[in-house]
Amino acid sequence: MSxxxxxxxxxxxxxxxxxxxxxxxxxxxxxVVGLIALVGGTFLGSSAVGGRxxxxxxxxxxxxxxxxAIGAMFFVLIxxxxxxxxxxxxxxxxxxxxxxxxxxxxxxxxxGWAVWTGSLYVWTDxxxxxxxxxxxxxAWAEKIRWLNPQxxxxxxxxxxxxYCLIGCWYYSKSQRQDQTGEVTLTESMQARGGPAIILFALxxxxxxxxxxxxxxxxxxxxxxxxxxxxxxxxxxxxxxALLSFVLQKQGAMRDEVTIEHYxxxxxxxxxxxxxxxxxxxxxxxxxxxxxxxxxxxxxxxxYPGFSEDFGPISxxxxxxxFGVPFLGIMSRxxxxxxxxxxxxxxxxxxxxxxxxxxxxxxxxxxGSGGAMGVxxxxxxxxxxxxxxxxxxxIVGARTRLIPVRDPRxxxxxxFENI
Amino acid sequence: xxxxKTPPKAVDDDNVVHGVVAEFTDVSSLLAACERVRDAGYxxxxxxxxxxxxGIDKALGIKPTVLPWIALAAGGIGTCTAxxxxxxxxxxxxxxxxxGKPFISLPASIPVAFELTILFASFATFFGMWALxxxxxxSNPIFTSPRFDRATDDTFFLFLDAKDNRFDEAGAKSFxxxxxxxxxxxxxxxxxxxxxxxxxxxxxxxxxxxSLIPALLVxxxxxxxxxxxxxxxxxxxxxxxxxxxxxxxxxFADGRAMRPDVPxxxxxxxxxxxxDFQTGIELEKLAQTDAPRVRRLVAMVQSDVxxxxxxxxxxxxxxxxxxxxxxxxxxxxxxxxxxxxxxxxLTPAAGPEVDTTPWLSENPxxxxxxxxxxxxxxxxxxxxxxxxxxxxxxxxxxxxxxRILATTWTPPSNLHDETLFExxxxxxxxxxxxxxxxxxxxxxxxxxxxxxxxxxxxxxxxLQASQDATLEDVxxxxxxxxxxxxxxxxxxxxxxxxEAEAKAKxxxx
Numbered sequence: 001m002s003x004x005x006x007x008x009x010x011x012x013x014x015x016x017x018x019x020x021x022x023x024x025x026x027x028x029x030x031x032v033v034g035l036i037a038l039v040g041g042t043f044l045g046s047s048a049v050g051g052r053x054x055x056x057x058x059x060x061x062x063x064x065x066x067x068x069a070i071g072a073m074f075f076v077l078i079x080x081x082x083x084x085x086x087x088x089x090x091x092x093x094x095x096x097x098x099x100x101x102x103x104x105x106x107x108x109x110x111x112g113w114a115v116w117t118g119s120l121y122v123w124t125d126x127x128x129x130x131x132x133x134x135x136x137x138x139a140w141a142e143k144i145r146w147l148n149p150q151x152x153x154x155x156x157x158x159x160x161x162x163y164c165l166i167g168c169w170y171y172s173k174s175q176r177q178d179q180t181g182e183v184t185l186t187e188s189m190q191a192r193g194g195p196a197i198i199l200f201a202l203x204x205x206x207x208x209x210x211x212x213x214x215x216x217x218x219x220x221x222x223x224x225x226x227x228x229x230x231x232x233x234x235x236x237x238x239x240x241a242l243l244s245f246v247l248q249k250q251g252a253m254r255d256e257v258t259i260e261h262y263x264x265x266x267x268x269x270x271x272x273x274x275x276x277x278x279x280x281x282x283x284x285x286x287x288x289x290x291x292x293x294x295x296x297x298x299x300x301x302x303y304p305g306f307s308e309d310f311g312p313i314s315x316x317x318x319x320x321x322f323g324v325p326f327l328g329i330m331s332r333x334x335x336x337x338x339x340x341x342x343x344x345x346x347x348x349x350x351x352x353x354x355x356x357x358x359x360x361x362x363x364x365x366x367g368s369g370g371a372m373g374v375x376x377x378x379x380x381x382x383x384x385x386x387x388x389x390x391x392x393x394i395v396g397a398r399t400r401l402i403p404v405r406d407p408r409x410x411x412x413x414x415f416e417n418i
Numbered sequence: 419x420x421x422x423k424t425p426p427k428a429v430d431d432d433n434v435v436h437g438v439v440a441e442f443t444d445v446s447s448l449l450a451a452c453e454r455v456r457d458a459g460y461x462x463x464x465x466x467x468x469x470x471x472x473g474i475d476k477a478l479g480i481k482p483t484v485l486p487w488i489a490l491a492a493g494g495i496g497t498c499t500a501x502x503x504x505x506x507x508x509x510x511x512x513x514x515x516x517x518g519k520p521f522i523s524l525p526a527s528i529p530v531a532f533e534l535t536i537l538f539a540s541f542a543t544f545f546g547m548w549a550l551x552x553x554x555x556x557s558n559p560i561f562t563s564p565r566f567d568r569a570t571d572d573t574f575f576l577f578l579d580a581k582d583n584r585f586d587e588a589g590a591k592s593f594x595x596x597x598x599x600x601x602x603x604x605x606x607x608x609x610x611x612x613x614x615x616x617x618x619x620x621x622x623x624x625x626x627x628x629s630l631i632p633a634l635l636v637x638x639x640x641x642x643x644x645x646x647x648x649x650x651x652x653x654x655x656x657x658x659x660x661x662x663x664x665x666x667x668x669x670f671a672d673g674r675a676m677r678p679d680v681p682x683x684x685x686x687x688x689x690x691x692x693x694d695f696q697t698g699i700e701l702e703k704l705a706q707t708d709a710p711r712v713r714r715l716v717a718m719v720q721s722d723v724x725x726x727x728x729x730x731x732x733x734x735x736x737x738x739x740x741x742x743x744x745x746x747x748x749x750x751x752x753x754x755x756x757x758x759x760x761x762x763x764l765t766p767a768a769g770p771e772v773d774t775t776p777w778l779s780e781n782p783x784x785x786x787x788x789x790x791x792x793x794x795x796x797x798x799x800x801x802x803x804x805x806x807x808x809x810x811x812x813x814x815x816x817x818x819x820x821r822i823l824a825t826t827w828t829p830p831s832n833l834h835d836e837t838l839f840e841x842x843x844x845x846x847x848x849x850x851x852x853x854x855x856x857x858x859x860x861x862x863x864x865x866x867x868x869x870x871x872x873x874x875x876x877x878x879x880x881l882q883a884s885q886d887a888t889l890e891d892v893x894x895x896x897x898x899x900x901x902x903x904x905x906x907x908x909x910x911x912x913x914x915x916x917e918a919e920a921k922a923k924x925x926x927x
Contacts, residue, residue: 285525289517332486416472 009413010255012178012404019397020250027397030390037383042110045376049369055120056215056364057377058110061384063212063356066104067228068349069388070163070204071236072097074229076170077200080186081193086264088412089256092402093243095174096392097236101167103391105160111211112156115149122363123147123217135218147214155210159203166196174403181405204229215363219298223283228359230279234272235352238345241265243392245342252401259336260415266335269345273329277322301362309368313358321351353381434607436559437579438590439566440599445471448574451597452477455576458593462579466569488546489539496538500531556615559608565601577605693719695782696868698846698853703776778846781879783872793877796870800862809833809881828858833878834885848875 010016038061046054072094079087079094087094114120122129123143130140145151170189177185205225213224221227244257244265287295304311325348334340357377361368368374403409442448448465455463456479465474475482508514509522519526548554560566560577569575576599578590587604594602650656661667661675670677679685693701696719705712783789797809804813811832819827831838838848852871855861862871883891892900 281525281528285528288525289519291518330490332482418472418475 009404009409012400016251016253016255017400017402017404018252019393019401020247020252022250023247023393024397027390027393030386030393032390034383034386034388034390037379038387039383041376041378041380041383044379045369045373048372048376050364051119052122053364053369053373054376055110055114056360057373057380059120059211060353060356060360060377061381062104062107062111063228063360064353064381065100065107065384065388067232067352067356068235068239069097069100069104070200071229071232071234072240073101073163073167073170074197074200074233075236075240077166077193077197080170080189081197083190083408085408085411086261086415088406088408089253089402090240090244090261090265091406092174092400093247094236094240095171096396096399097239097243098167099171099395100388100391101160101163103388105164108156108160112153115152121147121214121217123214124149129217133218143217147217152210155206159207159210162199162203166200170196174406175399177403177405178400179405181407183407186407201229204232212359215360216298216301218294221283221287221295221298223279223286226279227276227283230272230276231352231355234269234276235349237265237269237272238348238352241269242342242345242349245338245345247401248338256402256413258415259338260417261412262338262341263332263335263417264415266329266341266344269341269348270326270329270335273322273325273348277318277326280317280322302358307362307367310358310362313354317351317355317358321348321355325351435580435587436605436607437577437581437585438587438594438602438604439560439563439575439577440594440597440602441565442574442576442599445574447598448576449474449477451576451594451599454597455578455593459584460578460582462582462585464577464579466566466575466577468570468572468574483550485543485546485550489543492542492546493535493539496534496536497531499538500534501527504530557608560605562608563603563605565603692782694778695872698778698849700776700778700846707774773847775847777844778849779844781845781872781876783869783876785876789873789876790880792870793873793875793880796866796874797877797881800866801874804830804859805833808885809878810885826858830859834882839882840879845875845879848878 038058041061042054042058044054045057075087075094076091076098078084079091111120115124118124126140126144126148129135130137135143169192173185173189176182205228208225208228209220212228213220241262244253244261248254248257284299287299299314300306302310302314304315325344328347329335329341329344334344361377369376406412440451442451445467448467449471452463452465452474456477461479463478465471465478467474504527505522508516513521515521516526565573566575576594576597578585578594580587591602591604663676665675666673667675669675693716697715699715701712701715704715798807801809802813804815805811806813806816809832811830813830816827816830819829837843849871851859852866852874853861853863853868866874889897889900
């Protein structure tokens with residue numbers, strides 16, 4: 001039943017705002033199992049398929065977690081920027097996902113190591129790659145000015161530094177407000193939302209070019225940064241909805257996150273499903289139309305007529321990443337059914353992995369690496385997800401699950417769509 | 419329309435009850451009242467508030483609207499319309515190659531499909547909302563209540579419609595009072611004229627009239643003759659800056675506006691790899707006996723642009739024709755550096771009468787009606803001037819040459835000569851002659867495409883067959899008509915002869 005009156009927030013130390021005991025107990029096993037699967041999957045890929053494959057699988061898993069974390073960061077920033085009231089009750093969940101950029105900064109070390117040892121990006125073997133692909137010396141010299149281990153590492157440090165800075169600053173301010181309830185904290189978070197989002201956009205698009213697009217060093221698409229961002233913001237909304245649902249199932253914040261919030265998350269998920277398709281198609285259509293070999297080559301390696309492994313995925317992404325969820329989350333009844341929103345969120349989170357797998361793995365080898373390759377890829381990403389979930393639970397156990405003294409909490413609690 | 423009619427029922431209307439309205443002071447009492455109205459079984463009730471009230475649909479028992487379904491259906495229709503339109507326009511009705519893509523090409527259609535989906539869906543949503551709400555509506559009887567103005571300001575209203583089955587005036591009044599409503603008031607049916615206000619109609623008429631002016635001006639211009647030059651609204655579209663053939667351009671160093679083909683490229687549709695098709699010779703077989711000649715032929719076909727008279731004459735001589743030495747001499751005098759193409763070097767040592775070239779004995783084109791008609795057209799354009807329309811060698815050029823007694827003229831062959839029949843003169847050889855020329859006849863390789871040359875070969879064979887045909891060659895079904903034509907002609911001739919005879923007799927007597 002809909003409530004017509006403003007809901008009074010529960011006291012800040014209400015047990016509904018603490019991490020459910022069942023999840024807290026799982027945190028350590030999740031971390032351990034996740035780490036084992038992550039390392040095991042990477043080594044399985046390296047040993048069973050080949051050196052570059054293992055690290056590519058690791059990169060896929062890493063990008064999977066990273067895109068969701070920075071998508072959640074975007075969610076937090078944009079809610080502050082537009083001074084949104086509805087989202088306050090799910091903002092702490094978003095902040096918990098966002099703060100994962102700190103452990104992810106540490107998990108970047110294997111990728112940095114791979115750049116220096118030449119086991120992931122083909123451009124690290126500059127002379128060999130140029131000779132093998134008959135790239136004109138002047139063109140290659142320009143590429144190498146950007147793609148060299150020193151400059152790459154420095155840039156990666158800057159991106160991760162910016163993310164950690166934004167993430168930690170917003171997280172700590174939000175934490176402090178839980179204690180003090182200062183309105184000025186909200187004001188300063190809003191004021192810094194604009195500059196932070198500019199920095200965020202700059203880092204995200206360059207990151208996409210550096211970490212994913214440079215896997216095919218001669219290929220370029222100015223749309224690629226937005227493409228990665230589109231998948232990132234979509235999956236972040238799904239992760240927020242799914243995590244909220246799981247926490248509610250375990251007894252936390254049951255009265256706070258209502259159908260109305262799921263309805264709004266569902267609307268945003270539906271919108272970003274369209275946004276992802278729009279960006280993906282824009283990128284494809286311009287390249288398809290211009291038909292310039294150095295641009296089409298990237299799609300050619302993923303073309304149904306060319307690659308038996310990745311061609312079907314290209315088709316499947318159109319149908320499963322756009323068509324099915326577009327119709328599936330279109331209905332208001334679905335969006336107002338929390339378990340259905342959670343189910344669709346899970347579905348899209350799976351497809352987000354397929355999307356990144358499709359973007360990254362074809363550059364590792366010509367095929368999927370057979371059954372062992374698929375196993376290694378899936379194992380790695382599952383490991384990464386378990387590790388991240390474990391860490392989220394550990395961090396979440398040390399805080400409250402909603403921003404209990406946010407000045408807009410009452411507004412969020414009373415939020416209604418119609 | 420000019421005299422406003424007084425509604426005959428005006429007096430009655432004053433007494434017709436439209437419904438009962440009650441005021442509420444706050445949202446919660448309005449919502450509570452709505453819920454009780456719903457629970458009491460009223461279906462035709464309405465609530466008015468100065469701002470949107472959450473949950474009021476549910477409180478009033480209003481069913482979810484079908485508008486989303488209308489929007490979805492219209493969106494789907496938009497997608498299908500856009501796709502069908504583009505497939506029809508560019509794929510079927512007016513095929514036009516754009517950027518080398520297939521005529522029916524889905525990626526190129528997506529943007530338009532996307533736009534039309536949104537356009538149709540938003541139009542359907544907007545106008546569907548109007549239709550579902552019974553809009554446009556100029557007035558509502560409830561506006562006659564002076565207190566109702568505050569519905570947009572600070573007061574909440576609940577209205578029970580008289581059309582509801584449960585409605586009776588006294589009952590409704592007491593029910594509303596029971597619910598806590600104040601100032602319960604009976605709303606009478608609106609007695610204002612039902613017709614659309616005159617100024618609106620006049621305004622609309624004026625608007626339509628003004629909008630017709632441009633169309634009328636255009637229509638008038640279309641039927642009026644004028645000596646003044648036409649107005650160029652888009653001069654850069656009427657006068658294209660594109661260059662015509664043979665014009666000069668300062669854009670390129672060589673000053674030519676026509677650009678030569680880029681080396682290593684082939685015109686669209688001209689990528690014919692089959693060299694036998696291009697030469698009329700089975701090159702595999704020829705290679706076993708005369709490899710250098712094959713190399714020359716291949717080089718000639720592949721560098722078609724640079725082909726001059728040398729190779730043509732050379733190949734013609736090569737073909738073992740009994741030629742006068744004229745073209746060969748001409749060729750060698752013209753030939754500047756192309757030693758390979760020297761016809762004397764090409765002439766087989768065995769002498770011209772033995773032709774060992776493995777000519778293609780069959781036309782590689784399928785002999786369809788279309789091919790023969792194409793051959794007929796091309797024959798009419800290029801060959802008939804000399805060889806005549808029926809191929810007997812008596813074309814206009816030949817007649818003229820005979821009349822002026824041109825000394826250097828070599829009469830064209832009669833194509834119905836036995837030496838040019840299929841058994842003596844294979845299709846491939848005929849093709850080669852058309853391509854490279856013979857005696858006075860120039861080669862037509864540059865003017866006529868290889869496929870059209872083969873079509874001419876096919877047509878020449880048909881011509882030859884037609885001139886030597888007997889009645890048995892005609893399909894049985896059509897023999898009767900021909901026989902009838904023959905007897906008709908015979909009868910006509912006999913009749914004419916008889917008449918002429920009679921006339922002669924008459925004049926002699």
